[in-house]
Amino acid sequence: MNKSGKLLMLGLIVGALGQNILANEKMYVVKEKGFSGEIKLEVISDDDKIKDIKLVSHNETSHIMSRAFPILKERILKANSPIVDSVSGATYTSTAIKRGVNEVYKKMGKKYGRITPRTKAPEQPIAYLETVKTDLVIVGGGPAGLAAAIAAKESGIKNVILIEKLDILSGNGKYDMNFYDLINSDAQKKAGVEDSIEKFVKDNSNSMDTPERTMAQAKGAWVLDKWLRNMGIELNHYYGKRGHMAEKDAYGGEEVQDGLEKRAKELGIDIRTSTKGLDFIMENGKVSGVKVQNKNNFYDIKSTGVVITTGGFSSNKELLKKYVPGSENFQTSNQIGATGDFLPIFEKYNMEVKNLDVLNIFPFIISHTRDLTGGGDGFILVNKMGKRFMSESISKDKRVEAANKMLEQPDSQVFYIYDQNLYESSYRLQKHTAKGYHVKADTLEELGEKLGINSEILEETILTYNKGVKGKIKDPYTEKPFKREFKLEGPFYGVQVESAVHMTRGGVVANEKTEVLYEDGKIVPGLFAAGEVTNSSAAYSAAVIFGRIAGENAAKYINNK
Secondary structure, three states, X not given: OOHHHHHHHHHHHHHHHOOOOOOOOEEEEEEEEOOOOEEEXXXXXXXXOEEEEEEEEOOOOHHHHHHHHHHHHHHHHHHOXXXXXXXXXXXXXXXXXXXXXXXXXXXXXOOOOOOOOOOOOOOOOOEEOOOEEEXXXXXXXXXXXXXXXXHHHXXXXXXXXXXXXXXXXXXXXXXXXXXXXXXXXXXXXXXOOOOOHXXXXXXXXXXXXXXXXXXXXXXXXXXXXXXXXXXXXXXXXXXXXXXXXXXXXXXXXXXXXXXXXXXXXXXXXXXXXOEEEEEEEEEOOEEEEEEEEEOOEEEEEEEEXXXXXXXXXXXXXXXXXXXXXXXXXXXXOOOOOOOOOOHHHHHHOOEOEEOOOOEEEEEEEEOOOOOXXXXXXXXXXXXXXXXXXXXXXXXXXXXXXHHHHHHOOHHHOEEEEEEHHHHHHOHHHHHHHHOOOOEEEOOHHHHHHHHOOOHHHHHHHHHHHHHHHOOOOOOOOOOOOOOOOOOOOOOEEEEEEEEEEEEEOOEEOEOOOOEEEEOOOOEEEEEEEOHHHEOOOOXXXXXXHHHHHXXXXXXXXXXXX
């Protein structure tokens, strides 16, 4: 093609994409491999700088990309260089984008060398900044922290600062498919389900939570749906056992966290990302602020009240080894910020911590993406030899044992195998298959080849399974019949899985008002806590509930000063 033909082609492409390219500008399309697949970018440059970066397509987790890409784009354009800090919580995605942009810089004649996950911006000198004063500071920008900030603002607190050590908000909540333990919701009512605070308390009473905290959670769960809907957050799909999603084919976590972030920004909350809490500021036995770090900038935030919502320690191998020896060998499905930063600080000031040895192990995550996976009964677990090695029915008290059993298999490879019936009953399985995380095959032989499993033994394993379902033999691992028949006709599905530390249950002790307690049982004046940082059996919805309670009670504390 001659020069004029090339220009004509470029003009057609630009027109199709709706671009307005100036005479001295060039457009490049680059592709790089991200965490979950190919990322395609469109980069506009002039003679000496990148003018714009557009995301054309990707296979990354949507709620990560939507938060990370604008931040990284701004950093690259401001520096006019790919040598910038990755977005914390999205390192591999950031690296792919920086590599793609670096290819354009090469075409421009600028050489920045090889881009790796360790590539970062030049380090700035250490600086100690002036003290900042506010009414309330919240440490941690996950579900509990955002709920606390919103509730405090809605309770009349004028000056609220929320700090988050990562570059993006919403903690592990943004990954969640399910929003459990929600009662009196519009979706529950539409389904004809009658529920009550009393039923909730009966079902959720346990040894870790005081009766008062369980009652507070129940009352909070009763009014939570209305509070969320007033922010435009709709959980319209009810699927039993108090479980909710945004829609039948839409995760609950994205809906909730997108809505909380939007509301926090509407309220004008001072949100400071890349800002880590280092220590409490203590004055006469009460908490009156926090010491913080933003990159190499250090400063104090003085406040009347503090809410701590920093999460658990699922991503801290040292703490896992210390409190639950052996669990450090497991993956985690939690986000990278769950490192238990304030545990030593609670201990430093003699604040009570409990149950640090209690973990929530999730039975199956996808080995190469860490997504939670699975879809109910009707699957088998096999190793790469195609053999079953344990029962698929894993009770909560057997999850650590099962996780170790999976690691003991040849090359620590275990596969979750299921059929069309289970696929059709589970949106999560459908989504993962559509994204290419799970493989699909018409025959067991094809499935074995795609997953690297011995196909002959796999087929024998499933034949034995089916005999058990029909009552001809019992499951050797349970001495009971198998739960249901595994259809021998295809299509079949499978994915490599392992178990993971999903949550830590123990933490600092807080009462039903979310007030933190000293070891002697006295209240720590000025300090409130919610979410996974606290000692609690509850999870996602409870983080939002107790975050809201923390914000409201912190507001009362501040207004009484």
